[in-house]
């Protein structure tokens with residue numbers, strides 16, 4: 001894997017400030033009770049991009065929230081709705097419509113395996129199965145807008161659609177790192193490196 005192209009790409013939003021995994025899981029406070037001034041500044045700035053109707057800021061705010069906390073809890077839904085003068089259901093329906101958004105904490109390392117045609121033909125289903133078996137993940141245990149996660153909370157594994165690297169299939173994202181031409185041996189190496 002070391003000799004191969006190993007690129008870094010940004011996730012959907014580049015507004016960073018993701019908490020550590022311990023912070024994500026270790027607090028008994030709700031997310032709304034832990035909002036930081038940094039996140040607040042980004043929220044306020046995002047809203048300014050929608051002077052006609054601030055409800056249009058809902059998706060950007062959801063991305064900011066998930067990037068910060070790792071997922072969106074009930075308090076986050078209510079907080080964002082209140083911020084945009086919306087009912088909570090208007091935010092909840094966005095979260096439940098778009099698979100990217102999560103309502104449960106993911107594992108420390110999130111592995112996204114491409115299952116679109118080029119990668120599927122190149123063995124991505126076997127790669128996904130190997131990731132799940134090697135980390136103890138039951139791929140069918142996905143909760144409502146959660147992501148299948150290992151019992152030790154170290155890994156989450158999910159399928160995604162085309163990662164725009166079809167020529168080097170099969171590919172996967174390991175957190176923000178794009179890994180190309182993934183082999184079954186690479187799966188073992190990735191798990192060992194992130195355990």
Ligand code: FES
Nearest residue numbers: 114119163165166
């Ligand atoms: S099909 Fe997998 S990256 Fe395009």
